[in-house]
Amino acid sequence: MKVAKFGGTSLANAEQIKKVCNIIRADKDRRLVVVSAPGKRYKDDKKVTDLLISYAEAFLKNGVAQQEKQAVFERYQEIVQELGLSSEVGQQIEAELEEVLSNRAGLSSERFVDAVKAAGEDNSAKVVAHYLRSLGEDAHYVNPREAGMLVTDEAGNAHVLPAAYEKLKQLRDRQGIIIFPGFFGYSEAGELVTFSRGGSDITGSILAAAVKASVYENFTDVDSVYVVNPNLVENPVEIKVITYREMRELSYSGFSVFHEEALIPAYQAEIPVCIKNTNNPSAPGTMIVSEREPSANRVSGVASDSGFCSIYVSKYLMNKEIGFGRKLLQILEEEGLSYEHTPSGIDNISVILRERDLTPAKEARIVERIKTELQVDDIAVQHDLALVMIVGEGMRQSVGTSARATAALAAAEINLDMINQGSSEVSMMFGVKASDADRAVIALYQAFFVQDEVELAKQDRHMTSMMR
Ligand SMILES: Nc1ncnc2c1ncn2[C@@H]1O[C@H](COP(=O)(O)OP(=O)(O)O)[C@@H](O)[C@H]1O
Numbered sequence: 001m002k003v004a005k006f007g008g009t010s011l012a013n014a015e016q017i018k019k020v021c022n023i024i025r026a027d028k029d030r031r032l033v034v035v036s037a038p039g040k041r042y043k044d045d046k047k048v049t050d051l052l053i054s055y056a057e058a059f060l061k062n063g064v065a066q067q068e069k070q071a072v073f074e075r076y077q078e079i080v081q082e083l084g085l086s087s088e089v090g091q092q093i094e095a096e097l098e099e100v101l102s103n104r105a106g107l108s109s110e111r112f113v114d115a116v117k118a119a120g121e122d123n124s125a126k127v128v129a130h131y132l133r134s135l136g137e138d139a140h141y142v143n144p145r146e147a148g149m150l151v152t153d154e155a156g157n158a159h160v161l162p163a164a165y166e167k168l169k170q171l172r173d174r175q176g177i178i179i180f181p182g183f184f185g186y187s188e189a190g191e192l193v194t195f196s197r198g199g200s201d202i203t204g205s206i207l208a209a210a211v212k213a214s215v216y217e218n219f220t221d222v223d224s225v226y227v228v229n230p231n232l233v234e235n236p237v238e239i240k241v242i243t244y245r246e247m248r249e250l251s252y253s254g255f256s257v258f259h260e261e262a263l264i265p266a267y268q269a270e271i272p273v274c275i276k277n278t279n280n281p282s283a284p285g286t287m288i289v290s291e292r293e294p295s296a297n298r299v300s301g302v303a304s305d306s307g308f309c310s311i312y313v314s315k316y317l318m319n320k321e322i323g324f325g326r327k328l329l330q331i332l333e334e335e336g337l338s339y340e341h342t343p344s345g346i347d348n349i350s351v352i353l354r355e356r357d358l359t360p361a362k363e364a365r366i367v368e369r370i371k372t373e374l375q376v377d378d379i380a381v382q383h384d385l386a387l388v389m390i391v392g393e394g395m396r397q398s399v400g401t402s403a404r405a406t407a408a409l410a411a412a413e414i415n416l417d418m419i420n421q422g423s424s425e426v427s428m429m430f431g432v433k434a435s436d437a438d439r440a441v442i443a444l445y446q447a448f449f450v451q452d453e454v455e456l457a458k459q460d461r462h463m464t465s466m467m468r
């Protein structure tokens with residue numbers, strides 16, 4: 001049994017949905033299908049999830065949001081009509097949307113927003129099931145509550161509960177093709193809760209692990225994962241095989257093609273993941289696996305993500321002060337903050353955080369507490385940071401990677417605010433100003449995928465001439 005997830009770009013309109021259904025029908029093993037809400041049809045279009053969020057926000061503010069509601073309805077009406085589905089199907093979708101969008105009774109704002117957001121994938125799944133049935137397939141919409149997608153009760157940021165797997169496993173025994181909406185589950189108390197944005201990838205991975213799928217196919221709009229964001233570099237090198245570990249680091253640091261939390265379930269159950277293109281399904285795509293053959297290239301990818309900030313603290317003899325790190329992190333814990341990284345020196349330490357979590361009020365309290373409770377010599381908060389990452393299993397065996405990276409960044413006149421090598425030695429991270437991030441990624445791509453290639457080719461030619 002294969003689990004196939006189709007992203008928003010694959011469900012954006014009737015033409016895309018037809019491609020999705022052709023892909024499903026082309027392989028009898030594709031029996032568990034996860035769908036996202038309709039995504040962008042063209043560059044400046046809006047995803048249905050974003051339309052739904054605008055609706056929910058306007059409704060919460062003004063008690064009505066007719067224009068925003070109409071924008072959502074129109075997307076589904078167009079799809080239903082162009083797929084040639086009956087008017088009853090159209091009316092059913094409309095009635096179900098109306099019910100969710102108008103039902104605020106007894107729901108907190110957070111729960112209402114989650115319920116509205118989830119309607120995007122829920123109705124996508126219903127449309128796809130109807131369309132497959134109109135083609136004569138035995139396809140069924142399955143609701144995540146009924147199937148047992150049990151998640152934590154964190155609105156907009158749910159995580160799967162271990163108990164979910166046993167229940168979801170039973171999907172294996174169902175007849176026909178299951179069409180499962182991505183992006184949400186239900187808490188133990190029966191409340192609808194969504195994953196974080198892009199979370200349909202997570203649904204697919206959980207289901208693949210639960211039913212012990214032979215592969216988790218993740219269909220999107222690119223032929224493969226590339227070594228760098230294809231929006232930054234023209235025709236970048238494709239990745240054919242990558243390890244879970246490498247992909248985890250790259251997803252974390254900006255490869256938005258696959259959600260960073262979606263790797264864990266597949267990894268733990270040892271389900272290979274294949275990223276494929278709905279618009280070109282015969283392309284082999286990128287395989288994500290546990291182990292791969294070593295390749296000539298030490299670096300597998302270069303990524304960057306912005307939205308970070310750092311709290312820099314220095315104190316003479318910090319290294320000798322027992323409990324300093326714990327006290328520092330405890331202050332953050334008491335403000336409800338998790339931290340991302342903690343690069344340190346002898347007398348100084350930086351704590352890197354996601355900027356969205358650090359409100360001005362929290363920042364002021366934290367700075368004051370660190371000054372008074374830890375008696376530090378210096379403290380500075382730096383905003384607008386980006387983390388640029390080079391990742392590769394091959395970095396462990398090769399010398400000079402950091403020298404090459406820093407030389408490339410220096411040549412591009414990029415100032416480094418921080419350097420950190422992950423303990424696993426498969427990644428190296430550079431903190432730069434957010435405005436320098438794209439240039440830094442391009443410089444590193446050039447150094448490791450253009451210049452390295454030229455040198456490898458030179459060495460090859462040299463070896464061949466020696467052997468003659
Ligand atoms: N390294 C990368 N390789 C491939 N795509 C990438 C990479 N980094 C970012 N992307 C972007 O991810 C997009 C696919 O993800 P997403 O828009 O979430 O698709 P979907 O709607 O299918 O879930 C690609 O169109 C591409 O712009």
Ligand SMILES: N[C@@H](CC(=O)OP(=O)(O)O)C(=O)O
Pocket residue numbers: 006007008009036037039047049050120182183196197198199200201
């Ligand atoms: N529709 C949701 C969930 C998702 O995974 O979407 P996509 O497959 O388009 O990234 C979102 O936009 O966040």
